[in-house]
Amino acid sequence: MRRLYLQIYVTVVITLTLFAIVAGLVWRHFAEGSAQLQPLDVVANLIQPALPAAHESREAHQAALDRLHERTRADLALFTPEGEPLGTAGAALPPFDRERASETGRLFSRGERPAWAIALDDGRWLIARLPRRPRTPSPGSLVYVLGIIAVAVAVGAYPVTRRLTRRLERLQASVEALGGGDLGARVKVEGRDEVSRLAQSFNRAAERISELVGAHRQLLANASHELRSPLARIRVGIDMLKKDARPELRTELERDIAELDALVEEILLASRLGAVKTLDTTEDVDLLALAAEECARSGAALDGAPAALRGDARLLRRLIRNLLDNARRYGAGTPVDVEVGETSGGRVELKVSDRGPGVPEAERERIFEPFYRPPGARESAGGVGLGLALVRQIARRHGGDAQCLGRDGGGSCFRVEFAHADRAGVSPASAA
Numbered sequence: 001m002r003r004l005y006l007q008i009y010v011t012v013v014i015t016l017t018l019f020a021i022v023a024g025l026v027w028r029h030f031a032e033g034s035a036q037l038q039p040l041d042v043v044a045n046l047i048q049p050a051l052p053a054a055h056e057s058r059e060a061h062q063a064a065l066d067r068l069h070e071r072t073r074a075d076l077a078l079f080t081p082e083g084e085p086l087g088t089a090g091a092a093l094p095p096f097d098r099e100r101a102s103e104t105g106r107l108f109s110r111g112e113r114p115a116w117a118i119a120l121d122d123g124r125w126l127i128a129r130l131p132r133r134p135r136t137p138s139p140g141s142l143v144y145v146l147g148i149i150a151v152a153v154a155v156g157a158y159p160v161t162r163r164l165t166r167r168l169e170r171l172q173a174s175v176e177a178l179g180g181g182d183l184g185a186r187v188k189v190e191g192r193d194e195v196s197r198l199a200q201s202f203n204r205a206a207e208r209i210s211e212l213v214g215a216h217r218q219l220l221a222n223a224s225h226e227l228r229s230p231l232a233r234i235r236v237g238i239d240m241l242k243k244d245a246r247p248e249l250r251t252e253l254e255r256d257i258a259e260l261d262a263l264v265e266e267i268l269l270a271s272r273l274g275a276v277k278t279l280d281t282t283e284d285v286d287l288l289a290l291a292a293e294e295c296a297r298s299g300a301a302l303d304g305a306p307a308a309l310r311g312d313a314r315l316l317r318r319l320i321r322n323l324l325d326n327a328r329r330y331g332a333g334t335p336v337d338v339e340v341g342e343t344s345g346g347r348v349e350l351k352v353s354d355r356g357p358g359v360p361e362a363e364r365e366r367i368f369e370p371f372y373r374p375p376g377a378r379e380s381a382g383g384v385g386l387g388l389a390l391v392r393q394i395a396r397r398h399g400g401d402a403q404c405l406g407r408d409g410g411g412s413c414f415r416v417e418f419a420h421a422d423r424a425g426v427s428p429a430s431a432a
Helices: 002-037 039-046 059-071 098-104 141-181 195-244 247-275 285-298 313-330 377-381 389-395
Strands: 075-079 085-089 115-120 124-127 283-286 302-306 308-311 339-344 347-354 399-408 412-419
Touching: 002 141, 059 075, 059 085, 075 412, 085 308, 141 195, 195 247, 247 389, 283 285, 283 313, 285 302, 285 313, 285 339, 308 313, 308 412, 313 347, 313 412, 389 399, 389 412
Parallel strands: 302 339
Antiparallel strands: 075 085, 075 124, 115 124, 283 308, 339 347, 347 412, 399 412
16 A cells, blocks of 8 residues: 555554444443443332331232332342242242352342342342343444444545645645756645644745755856956957057956956855855964955055954955955045954954945845846946855855945945854854
């Protein structure tokens, strides 16, 4: 049996049917044994002051037994303490056996149902047998009832099990659709059980996969677009170089090749950071020392104190360099200030500020998207729009994040925070 809903359905039907059978057998057992409790009801009627005193005549005893028999329809007999009969009413009863009556309280004749022997307070014995045998279910009727129960269970259990497995089948169909390339495949979330939580997990995973695939497609589209410009310039320059070998033309070609090389490197680095979850190497890094080297290269002003963190020095250097290049491009020639220190929460902080036109508040998150540049940035400053995206990726791989802030008096401030090496409970790679 390969279908899950059939397995669940058959399991439920068998379990409930077995339960019904056991319940039926127990019911029959107690129904048969219930006859042992009904004489107590007869006794409750007999203990009433309906019998004459022991010294009265046999005629009085007989009349009393006749009245009781008429009321209860029970077979009755009354005996003296010595076992002498005082009267009977109804059908014949088993012979009186005082010893057996004293031990078990029941008297039997072959093939007959038992009669109860009840000792009265004055020593007399009252023998009583129930008027009719309680009806117990026959084996045929029991099978009939159990058959009805089994059919009812089967009919009632089918829609329940089918509803459960139908949801699993829809989930399976969505998984197959996603595996077949339909990134929009989602599952309708129904109920609050494990299947609904599985559907929610699938939808979250499918959404994440869709975002990643979309981001990679966008990255590929933007990369192909950005690669066309330097390649076209190189192609034209080579054609011109065949006719005119001017030094400035050669210099322009070298610049285009360097731009193309840098673009390819940034694309590869962005792809690798997006694919891996850990850093290649980690070591203790003094962020102030790295910032000092890069500031000396670009001419930026540096202030701060030594701040240690665990990370990849090569990637952290790339982060600082991208921030400085961004400030140089978009800072309109204003001085660039770099500050390294620690926050009040014990995290390492890097700030790169300029006094340029600044970034509109609506654009401050979008500028960290790959290949995104504010309107007019291509014409005014160049670049391909990967620098800040790499800054955020590197920061997050080191357990931190990057953000763009406004600056009092105009300009922009890019702030990056990292976990301090002495306070991080885990390595930055793990924190990422």
